[in-house]
Amino acid sequence: MALKANNFYLYEAWDRAPVSIPPRSRLFHLEPIGIGTAHTEGCTSYIARLAAEHHVSAGSLFTHELAPASKKSYLLPSNSKSIKSVLSTSFYPATPSLNGLGSTARDWVEILGRLTLQRDLRFLTMLRWQNVLTDRSLSRSVRAWCPRCLQDQIRSGGPIYEHLLWALSTVHVCPVHETRLEDRCHCCEKQVRPLADRSRPGYCSRCDSWLGNASQKKKETSVDLRYELWIANQMGKLIAAAPTVVTDPPKRRVSEFVPNCINKITNGNGNTFAQLVDVNFSCAT
């Protein structure tokens, strides 16, 4: 605004100091869902949602953005005319490990973080527990889901996403609905990889059907189901606790934990403890 004084107009001075502009992310700064809860989103779900935000398929996003950013030579197209997605070719066997705790999860979390400038993406994997859990068979090789959870998401108008918990091969039931997870599309009856070219959270990557149509199974009350619910709840607690643990628990926590259990539960008798937990004596000690 100009002020008039003594026949002169006085204009406010420009502040010519450089404006501080926060760094811009190459890809959309997509917020991950549910961190700090048992319903944390899985890394594969995050990639599929990120692709949807960019209006491209998961295969395109992976092939044309994530793979080049990884600088991994085996993922780069051998010639510029190559149209095949790396998700359906060279990276196909590794897709389950994206949700796990090994080098695959570590590498791609770093790449995704670099491209989206989201800092907490490692909590979409099991990386927090890399020193105390084994990567062997931790991640399910095919996609699994709870139709009722998906239906709840769509009913509440919330974003559709898939839980990290569903990606763990030890988890077979949904702790919320106490029903078994499904891993076969009710429409095409196929199983699919956790991340495929046409992956969209909540939809079959083969036939595009909505996966939230629950089959009308009655609630199970068997002992097995109770045990599986216990496992699902424990794994959910681990996933929820990951951001609150300051550092990755070291290996010695396990080596200290087992002798403590033997001392407390069976008065130091390793043989009795091994029988109690149904493992070989040498495993327990």
Ligand SMILES: [Zn+2]
């Ligand atoms: Zn559920």
Ligand SMILES: [Zn+2]
């Ligand atoms: Zn299908």
